[in-house]
Amino acid sequence: MASSPESVVRFVGIACLLFALSATAAPPRRPRKAGVSGVSYDGRSIMINGRRELFFSGSIHYPRSTPEMWPDLIQKAKRGGLNVIQTYVFWNVHEPVQGHFNFTGRYDLVRFIKLIHKHKMYVTLRLGPFIQAEWNHGGFPYWLKEIPGIVFRTDNEPFKYHMQNFVTKIMDMMKSEKLFFPQGGPIILAQIENEYNMVEAAYREDGLKYVQWAANLALGFNAGIPWVMCKQKNAPGPVINACNGRNCGDTFTGPNSPTKPSIWTENWTAQYRVFGDPPSQRSAEDIAYSVARFFSNNGALVNYYMYHGGTNFGREGASYVMTRYYDEAPLDEYGLPKEPKYGHLRDLHQALKLSRKGLLWGVPSVQPLGPGCEARLYESPDSKVCVAFLTNTNPRTDATVNFRGVNYFLPRRSISILPDCKTVIFNTQRVNAQHNSRTFHAAGETNKNDKWHMFQERIPKFRNTRIISSKPLELYNMTKDTTDYMWYTTRFRLEDEDLPMRPDIRPVLLVSSLGHAMHAFVNGIYIGSGNGAKLEKSFVFQKPMELKRGVNHISILGLTIGFPDNGAYLEHRLAGIHTAAIQGLNTGTLDLSQNKWGHEVGMKGEKLGIFTEEGSKKVQWTEAKNDKPVTWYKRYFDMPRGNDPVALDMTTMGKGLAWVNGNCIGRYWVSYLSPLGKPSQSVYHIPREWLKPKDNLLVIFEEHGGKPEGILIVTVKRDNICTVVTEFHPPTIKSFSREDNEIKTLVQDVKPRAYLKCDDNKVIRSIAFASFGNPTGACGNFTVGTCHSPQAASVVEKACLEKNSCVLPVSAQAYGADPACPGTTSTLVVQAKCARKKKDDKE
Incomplete structure (x- = not known):
């Protein structure tokens, strides 16, 4: 047979499983702290009614989907193993005009939170009110920018006054609806401010004062829940400092007090994208590794940012941010599970839940296992509870380690979870979940x-405009976030001697812009467009044009593509035309910057x-x-x-x-x-x-x-479903359960299997690909290898066709494959097509 270091691990583990577990005794059940109710925390965990818990959270932003989508998104999040939904509160959609509030439709925050509660899940409410979130103006309403003397996010009285008013408005609303946990609601955590360490130095002493003020504001509401500041190392008093990033299990320096738990408020499931970006991806294996690493390092709560990204409807995205938001999340823009990311993380959550007792009450320790390898342990000797995270941090090299007398194979950059320090029930690099393609x-x-x-639309001329200035006016201040568009118009007179005499020379319109984009028209004729980018919004536009003797008209449609959402002094950002000139005239360059300019805000159709x-x-x-x-x-x-x-x-x-x-x-x-x-x-x-x-x-x-x-x-659709499983995968997580401190197997034959399942009311209509041996590729684009088994297709078709789901064995024998074929990876790959049941087709 084809051999692998993994085969030793698998057979030794299975042979010893029943004997090893039968010797363990159940620990006493950890009681809650007497007389403790509500939400509290210690250095290990957030506690619900005095009892430690593990929290798996996902960001779903209510304005980025519709109320009709919310129940399905929340239900899928729960099925994915989450017990918390995290959301920001979006000030600019709730108070677009000062003193006038909107909490209807997509902005119905209370309805969203009550739906989460209905699904028996918790809520983390990130009030900000600065949220960034790739959201227009970082969540600030435009009118805030025009408050006299205001400076955002510092020890500035006008800003603090309006921030306090809005945060109080939301807190009072939550209290009146009894949505905080001590009132019987789902909100167990709240956040004030957002990633302030990124800008704090710009405000010097006023930044430090503001952080303390914001913390005091939050604590003063006495909501009975903990407060969080993410990316805020100096979070004051009882406010918990939290980590944002891709690898907080390694990069987070930890809470600023031993009495605070480790919280990961943003684990980026991909990367948000802006117009002009190539595709962004993050593998399920990489995310799973990061989460397992975090919990192995005393993590208490992880939040996936985003779990469902959704859509930046209307003009709600920040500068240059695409309309599609975090489409690579476990639930894609449309709310469809993106596999295997969704399923692999679901399996990880179950593995961590099976390790819950050790993680919450065991004594942590670290045992080196060789270069780049270690075991992170949580043990409670008195109750014989033991959890191990066997870790290979090497990014390119597989390893075999010996842990407590047993050899375990660890793929490169992976973590194996052993909830009893013996049995591998999950490896971050080995994906049992099915795949799909959209x-x-x-x-x-x-x-x-x-x-x-x-x-x-009519192309306006200078004489048609009412807003006249000696120079082009700034775009943000003119549009006031009511439109993306403003026309700039000017005019100038030329004589015959001003125009180029040579046929190979044409006048050129030169415009320098502070962003974001523009379309230029000369005498009513479109001559071209220009734009900046997310990283550099300013740009220079140069296009040749035809001019005439007499009066010439320049009309430029200036555009914003969302307001900026990050950085210090957000209220001072600029956009729009800066200078304009005509090059190539016989009389030299004509500077139009100080010419009279007319302006028209918005389009007639709008x-x-x-x-x-x-x-x-x-x-x-x-x-x-x-x-x-x-x-x-x-x-x-x-x-x-x-x-x-x-x-x-x-x-x-x-x-x-x-x-x-x-x-x-x-x-x-x-x-x-x-x-x-x-x-x-x-x-x-x-x-x-x-x-x-x-x-x-x-x-x-x-x-x-x-x-x-x-x-x-x-x-x-995501009707193309696939499975990629080797003989060396751990059995599916569904094969295990825990009773007290014992890991039980729910099947007699503990072997890896491949699972395929269509959505409800659909069946597997065809098998597009099936191979056992060493196939390569990705779902939707597989290729047979040198060890292909021709019988694989017929075996799979017999087991799966016209069924909603099927389970397939993963062994060379089952598919008539040669286990000794040189180069075999003992891998089963199947791609199937789901379709509606035939009776539905008739309808």
């Missing part, structure tokens, strides 16, 4: 009623609301034509059949905004290509809740030109 399918409704109409049914009647629509700048397009479409998520494929468009039935689905920017030569995002989510069965109004505002007839209405 596909987009053009709906038949795309071609029905596919008749587009358009309305073109002001008339032509993206709504009623507003669309206020303008004259004509038959659509392609590649028209600053143009509105509209059509009607029917809702696609079924329950799959719906989206727009905008590949043929440029840049702009899109609305469905008056709801803005967000900014699109397909013309901004990543270094890979592709758009960062070309498909945009339409929540089904925003659709009617018939005649849905789709309105697009295209800034610089596109082909609307190429827009596709698509449905989103």
Whole structure:
């Protein structure tokens, strides 16, 4: 047979399992502290009613999905092994106008928290009110910027006054709804401020004073729950300092007091993306390693940021941030489980829960096991409880270690969890969870009623504008976060002798901009666009143009793509045109910066609301034509059949905004290509809740030109499911349970198996790939290896076709494979296609 160091581990572990466990005795049950109720903490854990617990949390932001999506997202989070949902509170959507509050629809915070409570889960409420979160203005409402004398996030009286008012408003609301845990609600933790260490030095002594003030403000509410400050090493008094990052099990210096627990408020499940970025990924194995490492190092709570990223609807994303947010999270933008990330973390949570007693009450120690390898232990000798985390930190080298007389194989950069210090029930590098891949399918409704109409915005001239200045005005202060757009217009007169005499020389428009983007028109003709980037928002625009004798008109559409969301002195940021000039004239460069400039804020279509049914009647629509700048397009479409998520494929468009039935689905920017030569995002989510069965109004505002007839209405599926399991994997976590301190096996034959499961009401309709031996690739793109077994497909088809789920053996014998084949990895790979049951198809 093909041999591996893992085979020794597997057979020795199974042979010794029953004998080794039968000798252990159950420990006495850890009682809660007498007379203790509510939420408290010690150096090991957060405690609920005096009892230590392990907490697995996930960030789900209520404005980034719809209320109709919330129950399903929360339920999937619970099925994924979470017991806490974390969310920010978004000041600028709740108080967009000073003193006028909005807690309805996607902004119904109370409803969201009550739904979490209904699912018997806890809540961490991050009040900020600065939240960053790749959210417009870091969560601050625009009007706050215009408060006289204000300086954000420091010992500044105007800022502290308004911050205290809003935080008090939210705290009073939570108390009146009885949402804090001591009142019978789900909120067990709250956060004040956010990552303040990143900017504190900029404010010097006032920064230190502000941190203390913010802590006192939070504690003064007497909510009966602990407070957290993330990335705040000097969190005052009882406020817990917490870690954000990818590897807090190694990078976190720890709580600033031995009486505080280790909390990981943000474990980044991928990386947020901005327009122009290439794809961002983080593997399930890497996340699982980081979490196991954290809990092996006295971790008490981990939060996945994000567990569901969702969508930056409308204009809610920060500067350059894509409309799709953390799509690589365990639940993707549409709320579909992204496998194996979702399932692998679920299995990890179960493994840690089976290790709960040791983690919460055992005595920690570390035992070296060789270069780059160690065992982190939690033991309670009096009750014979022992948990081991066997760790190989080497990023490229596998290892075999001897722990308490038994050899254990550890893949590179992996952790094996032994909840009884004997039995491997989980390894971070060995994924038992199934995989899937996402596909987009053009709906038949795309071609029905596919008749587009358009309305073109007028290109304004200087004489048409009312806001006149001696120089171009700053964009943030003019738009006041009510629109992305403002027109800059100016005019100048040329004589024949000013114009170039040579045919190879043309005048050039030179504009320096502080960001974020612009579209330029000369005498009503579009000549080009320019833009900055997230890291460098300013840019220089240079384009040739045609000028004429007499008066010439320059019209520039200046754009913001969200307000900035991070850094010190956020209130002082600038955007828009800085200088402008005409190069290439016979008389030299003509500086327009000090010319008179006219300004017009917003687009006519926005002001008339032509993206709504009623507003669309206020303008004259004509038959659509392609590649028209600053143009509105509209059509009607029917809702696609079924329950799959719906989206727009905008590949043929440029840049702009899109609305469905008056709801803005967000900014699109397909013309901004990543270094890979592709758009960062070309498909945009339409929540089904925003659709009617018939005649849905789709309105697009295209800034610089596109082909609307190429827009596709698509449905989103994850029906391609896969499994990749070797003979050397641990058995699935479902094979084990714990009774007191004993690990019990729930199956007689403790061997690795492969599992495939479709969504409810779907079955495995076909097998696209099956191989045992050494196949390679990823779900959706597998290739057979040199040790392929031809019988694998028929064995899998017999076991799985027309079933909702199936379980497959993982052995060479089961598939007629040669176990001695040179190069075999003893791996089973299957890719299956799920489809609706046939009776549903008839319907």
